Amino acid sequence: MPGLTTEAIVEVHAALLPNEPRRHGLRTVQNWIGGSDWHPIDADFVPPPPDEVRRLMGDLAAYVNGAAHSPIAQAALVHAQFETIHPFTDGNGRVGRALIHTVLARRGFTTDAILPISLALSTLRETYVEGLTIYRTDAPPLTAAGLRARAVGPHVRRGRVARLRASRSDRTRTARDSCGLGRQGHPRTPGARHPHQTARRLRHRQGALAASRDACAHGRHRREHP
Numbered sequence: 001m002p003g004l005t006t007e008a009i010v011e012v013h014a015a016l017l018p019n020e021p022r023r024h025g026l027r028t029v030q031n032w033i034g035g036s037d038w039h040p041i042d043a044d045f046v047p048p049p050p051d052e053v054r055r056l057m058g059d060l061a062a063y064v065n066g067a068a069h070s071p072i073a074q075a076a077l078v079h080a081q082f083e084t085i086h087p088f089t090d091g092n093g094r095v096g097r098a099l100i101h102t103v104l105a106r107r108g109f110t111t112d113a114i115l116p117i118s119l120a121l122s123t124l125r126e127t128y129v130e131g132l133t134i135y136r137t138d139a140p141p142l143t144a145a146g147l148r149a150r151a152v153g154p155h156v157r158r159g160r161v162a163r164l165r166a167s168r169s170d171r172t173r174t175a176r177d178s179c180g181l182g183r184q185g186h187p188r189t190p191g192a193r194h195p196h197q198t199a200r201r202l203r204h205r206q207g208a209l210a211a212s213r214d215a216c217a218h219g220r221h222r223r224e225h226p
Contacts, residue, residue: 003065004102006057009087009095016094023090026053031086045136047086056085064103071107075100080135097121 006026014024027050034044048056060081069077082096097117104110121128 004061004106006054006061009057009061009099012098013088013091013095016098017091020090023088026050026057026087027089029089031089033086045133047084053085053087057087060085064099064106067107071104071109074107075103075109078103080132083132084136 010025014021017023029050030040030046032040032043032046035042040046060078063074063081064078068074079096079100082099083092086092088095100117101110101114104115
């Protein structure tokens with residue numbers, strides 16, 4: 001099979017966007033992902049400048065033509081690197097997914113089947129975007145352990161977030177209980193649990209409850225404004 005070139009990738013892009021000729025060819029302008037349409041200040045990601053695109057694409061094509069890693073790892077790295085370069089003004093996602101198929105076919109991994117890459121990535125979009133972000137920012141080295149860390153990283157992070165949320169919920173519930181507040185932040189009425197209490201005892205407990213809330217509020221105010 002002939003080696004992949006930058007020009008071949010450009011041709012694939014043109015074939016995938018036949019009705020948008022103005023989008024054909026490597027970009028000559030700066031693009032970005034997310035944020036404003038007018039500036040990249042608040043962008044989620046800013047790809048390399050346009051004068052670096054051709055060199056980076058040549059490096060990517062050379063990697064595609066090699067076999068330094070397993071087919072799955074190579075396909076993932078090619079896709080992530082291509083999306084990081086973001087060499088076109090539009091259609092990068094389509095070409096990036098096509099490159100996954102290209103790598104797997106070249107390595108003999110999918111000779112008789114086409115995997116539903118688009119469906120998988122759209123179904124797991126949040127994990128996919130998080131994985132790309134990890135790759136672009138703090139990816140582990142390209143070792144077997146590093147590749148495993150890249151695969152499980154998003155799941156580990158989500159687990160940590162879930163534990164932090166549960167811990168925060170527990171602390172909030174404890175603080176409400178100590179201040180005599182119910183689930184919605186309203187004071188618990190002692191009479192609701194003890195309907196036969198006398199009015200005098202009820203007023204006494206409500207007065208104590210108000211004092212407790214004031215003390216809690218005062219404590220919170222002091223912590224927020226040392």
